[in-house]
Amino acid sequence: MRWLPFSSIVRHAVSARGGLAIAPLEIREVATRRDLNRFVRVPASIQGGDPCWVPPLLAETKEFLNPRKHPFYKHGAATTFLAMRDGRAVGRILVSDDPNYNSQYDTNVGCFGLFESIDDPAVAHGLLDAAADWLRARGRTSVMGPIDYSTNYPVGLLIDGFDTPPRVMMNHNPPYYSRLLESWGLDKAKDLYCWWFVDPLDMVAKWRARAEKIAKRSGVRVRSFRIDDFDAEVKRCLNVYNGSRTENWGFVRLSDAEFHYFAKQIARLAIPELVLLAEVDDQPVGFSITLPDFNEAVAPLKGRLTTFGLPIGLWRLTRRLPRVRTARMLVLDLLEGYRRRGISELLILRTLDYGKNTIGYTGAELSWTLEDNYLINRTIEAVGGQRYKTYRIYEKAIEPRQ
Known part of the structure; x- marks a missing residue:
């Protein structure tokens, strides 16, 4: 299994109810079948109580992430990270680097996607820090998202319209996700509209x-x-x-x-x-x-x-x-x-x-x-x-x- 450098393992002990310390948070790269299974099940553990959320097919998510099956990996690179606390997956993120995009626009950007997190800034920031570190190691100087590989695939964080389910090949998320992303320092790049x-x-x-x-x-x-x-x-x-x-x-x-x-x-x-x-x-x-x-x-x-x-x-x-x-x-x-x-x-x-x-x-x-x-x-x-x-x-x- 590949592990992140010690500096990328987030450990914190913020006081919770009754003064009890929260269990340490670990951000690790997905490198085993067991962790992949955890990764694809994170959305259900976070959004399962939302009547508008639609569970994605687990097999399709695995295929989407499989470098041997998805053609993005013929020219691009990507990896995934899990946030673990007390033996439970509490967040996830996909980070990708598309040389075709950077060549087309003469930019130096990478993307994050498939973002999920419990309502805890430490979890969200730990995942985003890990994604930024991975991109930084590849020489990238900015990050955009949520974008699953490129804008040709599912993109965007839902910020308006939480009361209806997502349509086929569209995302859904809790309202607090925007607060988590913005608290890390992310700013609006572009809004996308859906019409009914x-x-x-x-x-x-x-x-x-x-x-x-x-x-x-x-x-x-x-x-x-x-x-x-x-x-x-x-x-x-x-x-x-x-x-x-x-x-x-x-x-x-x-x-x-x-x-x-x-x-x-x-x-x-x-x-x-x-x-x-x-x-x-x-x-x-x-x-x-x-x-x-x-x-x-x-x-x-x-x-x-x-x-x-x-x-x-x-x-x-x-x-x-x-x-x-x-x-x-x-x-x-x-x-x-x-x-x-x-x-x-x-x-x-x-x-x-x-x-x-x-x-x-x-x-x-x-x-x-x-x-x-x-x-x-x-x-x-x-x-x-x-x-x-x-x-x-x-x-x-x-x-x-x-």
Whole structure:
């Protein structure tokens, strides 16, 4: 097992109730299977009492962190830390270093993510100190987060909208997390917005005729993803994805391996009619991806697909998926030359129309958008979206050790 230097092991004896000393706190790098199992179970021990929290599938978290399976590790590096007190895991953190991001932006930053902590500044600060030390040893001079590897993966700390559960591939956390991060000296870098569609005024019906006029005027054809041409379709989407986001704050281009990994994850949940490509002259200029809210189905499983080796959770999941009645649009991309032509509205409206009138969805989230992406935010509001959650990314300079 790899241990942190003695100076990184946090020991404190702050007086608690009745003057009793709190047990020493140990921050250690995850290096054994036992510690990995502890790491993936930390969220349940902290957030398990929150009715809005959705337990992630433990096997998926382990795969996400596995250097042999996740393509991020082909170019980047990462590690994880546990906070232990009195034999119990009381916090965790992921820290990552993406050379592609730093090369793209000529910066020197690392990221932290998968942050969890009991409501104790000593625990949170110990984890963040360990992450900063790891980045410092790699020559990085600042840290951003929560970001799980890069902005292409789950990001952000929930700061507004705690009264509703997170949608598929989105985070959830207690309100006190922002206080813990800010007390360590982290400052706001950027806010991210989530939008909710319930269509109370039947906006889809009102806009349907306009959407068709948009399609005719723009010369755009919107079609569903061709699952039988998977690899070629993925390449078309990747070209739009990387080509459309170059001006977006924090965006780092996805490698072919990362996008294929992402696409295969999506394919397990996707409904082809909700993965749309926009083409002009038979060339892809935009696309959108909307998924059924997997979290609706997975919440009762408590993170497990098997019980005593039997696929009981998987059976329950298979039965529940067709009953899901909400969705999340997680990708909406257009190449620069095709914006302000109504194509974004068309993709949103086609999605809402099919989701509401064919599948029977009662609501959908579109997320996330940058707080200062005024064009897309105004577009979403125009077609009936209401902002209902805010996530925040923080940043801080980390000084070299003397």
